[in-house]
Amino acid sequence: MTGQEEGALSGRSDFQAIAAWVRPDSTVLDLGCGDGLLLKYLKQTRNARGYGIDIADANVLACVKNGANVIQSDLERGLAGFDAGSFDCVILSQTLQAVRHTEQILLEMLRVGREAIVSFPNFGRWDLRLQIALGRMPLSPELPYEWYNTPNVHLFTIADFESFCRGHGIHILERVALNRGRPVRTLANFFGSLAVYRFEKRR
């Protein structure tokens, strides 16, 4: 198995964590929805009424093939077509590290959604720290790209994200750190390969 295929598989490991936080029959908007399989999973497991947003032609086609609703649109230009509070939950699954307008998108998620869920690869995991300490840009199943071909533009750690939330009026409701699919009990920022958060606007 190549690093990339492994990455794609572990990409599914946040589905369960996300689904556990999506209330039955709720409306969800999945930003950067890719092939639409998360939406399909949420429909099957939570009877969620979901829509995805993606800019790539190939992903829009994949969503239609998978029977997921998809709106072709550029996330980086915000969610102008969506009314405030029009979704129960807005999800950004393993995409935050690949967007340019990070701040704007997180705030847009909380404008359109009553709450939001993000998952991202934790750049603070010990093996990544070690690789950097040894002088190389790190590779892992969650971050399978070489420095020269990565779509990721903003790599960050669990500690970075929580600090961001504190500074931007974001109230974290729940957090799960996963280590290759299994929950991490202690030292999340050291052992977690993937972090999943549920959050809302601080009231």
Add this chain to the structure above:
Amino acid sequence: MGAVRPQTLSFTEPLRFRSGAVLDSYDLVYETYGTLNAARSNAVLACHALNAAHHVAGYYADDPDNLGWWDNMIGPGKPVDTEKFFVVGVNNVGGCFGSTGPKSIDPRSGKPYGSSFPVVTVEDWVDAQARLADRLGIASFAAVMGGSLGAMQALQWTISYPDRIRNAIVVAAAPRLSAQNIAFNEVARQAITTDPDFHGGDYYGHGVVPRRGLRLARMIGHITYLSDDAMMEKFGRALRSDSIQFHFDVDFEIESYLRHQGDKFSEYFDANTYLLITRALDYFDPAAAHGDDLSRALAAARARFLVVSFTSDWRFAPSRAREIVKALLDNRCDVSYAEIDAPHGHDAFLLDDARYHALVRAYFDGVFERL
């Protein structure tokens, strides 16, 4: 799709138009492709736009070059596969290709309807299409699809007959015309009605047709179907001869092309039908009856939607399609929306584009699975 044959059905139950006018009886010309399954659940209606009709796919045995207007989309193994679906194409009421329209004989007077043919709306067309569906034994369409004005009919189906349409494929559409759209239509109509051969719409008795007007109408229409880039790419500033001639006859290739299109069109299209169809475009505005709120207008819709726009379409730009998508989202309808990066302008909905056709194919695979 092989050779196909048009068929005609006569209707004697009066059709009441939105304007209040009534057509006591009428004919509809239609074609079908594929086979209606035993459950009668696989029917697809393909709605035509301004200048097309019921000949959607295939060719005529005695006219093998006359390919249906959506032949690249509909047929065996095509994105809308006629080995799975039973596709219906119909010439709308008011048309000039065999269905009752202004050039048909009014049984009351024994003369062509001409100027007395009622102004017809998209709603009226959809009502007539529903009558055709009744006669064909189609209780509900698996899908109603169309581009441009055809897409407006698909949209209207979801409002007028929400329980009789399971999927709407809405391509290169707008939820209503802009002032600029209406302006172009008005220029086209003025070209026709000011032609001395128009005779107030009753030119049939004079043995003439307002050819000059139709020709101009087609020329201006054609400009709006193409993008600036596509036109530049196709014609550029190429000349008919080696150099400019210092006259007002044809110098540039684009002039020659437009004249040719206009001439061709004026030979086969009825001027009164052109007036009626552009008016139907102008009047289409489902939001108007709901306080200009398109979301409320679509509240009754139960269908799933595929909405497609083309980036270079300045006639019905992607932003117009997004208005439809927004209203569908407000109603929590199932909808997918694709913005195809195609250079051809409004006409792109009729052309072969791999991404566009792959998308429609994938969508119809889903329609088939859900039959």
